[in-house]
Amino acid sequence: MRVVTGRSPHRVHLLWPLLLVLAQPLSAAKIYQYTNSAGETVFTDEPVEGATVHEVEDAPVIPMTPVDMPEPRTDESATTDRAEPSGDVPSYAPAGSGETPDAEDGREAAAREAADEPTGYQHLAIVEPTDGEVASRLQGSITVALVMQPNLRGGDRIRILVDGEARVRDSTGRRHLINGLTPGEHVLVAQIHRDGEVVKESAPVRFQLMLPSQ
Numbered sequence: 596m597r598v599v600t601g602r603s604p605h606r607v608h609l610l611w612p613l614l615l616v617l618a619q620p621l622s623a624a625k626i627y628q629y630t631n632s633a634g635e636t637v638f639t640d641e642p643v644e645g646a647t648v649h650e651v652e653d654a655p656v657i658p659m660t661p662v663d664m665p666e667p668r669t670d671e672s673a674t675t676d677r678a679e680p681s682g683d684v685p686s687y688a689p690a691g692s693g694e695t696p697d698a699e700d701g702r703e704a705a706a707r708e709a710a711d712e713p714t715g716y717q718h719l720a721i722v723e724p725t726d727g728e729v730a731s732r733l734q735g736s737i738t739v740a741l742v743m744q745p746n747l748r749g750g751d752r753i754r755i756l757v758d759g760e761a762r763v764r765d766s767t768g769r770r771h772l773i774n775g776l777t778p779g780e781h782v783l784v785a786q787i788h789r790d791g792e793v794v795k796e797s798a799p800v801r802f803q804l805m806l807p808s809q
Contacts, residue, residue: 716794717744739755782799
């Protein structure tokens with residue numbers, strides 16, 4: 596083995612640790628230093644006449660102490676060590692549904708309500724006039740007032756019948772004026788129509804129309 600450096604003594608100084616490491620595996624190591632014809636400093640383990648000899652100590656022997664390694668884990672032991680979930684596990688809606696459990700419960704309640712009341716209306720009643728005698732206004736007119744729950748939905752219309760005859764058609768209001776009634780007993784009924792079909796009807800109101808002079 597031979598290492599060649601430049602003329603700089605500083606480079607020779609820096610290479611000494613490297614040379615020592617390279618020489619450590621050699622027993623009774625000797626390093627020969629000389630300058631070749633090109634003026635370069637050469638280090639070699641081959642004897643050279645007239646070279647400077649450097650003695651290098653043998654590398655120290657480091658004793659190796661055996662270390663006990665743990666046995667590899669088996670699949671069974673790894674499975675046993677896994678932590679089991681504890682406590683109640685919250686329920687979730689299916690992925691991609693966009694619904695929470697509360698929203699799903701609300702939807703089911705709405706479905707049950709719709710099954711109980713297919714039309715969507717829970718209440719429809721005539722609050723004016725009431726059963727009994729009713730004083731007529733000018734030209735035999737009366738005011739009919741309604742209450743409903745919920746409010747009238749889009750597309751649905753009010754119809755009011757007097758003695759089975761429609762006197763108000765396709766209305767969306769809750770108060771109506773009906774005129775031209777004759778004195779005597781009449782039956783008043785209110786209806787909610789949807790696409791020509793009756794979806795909700797009030798209880799009948801039976802009243803006795805009285806003329807102002809009576």
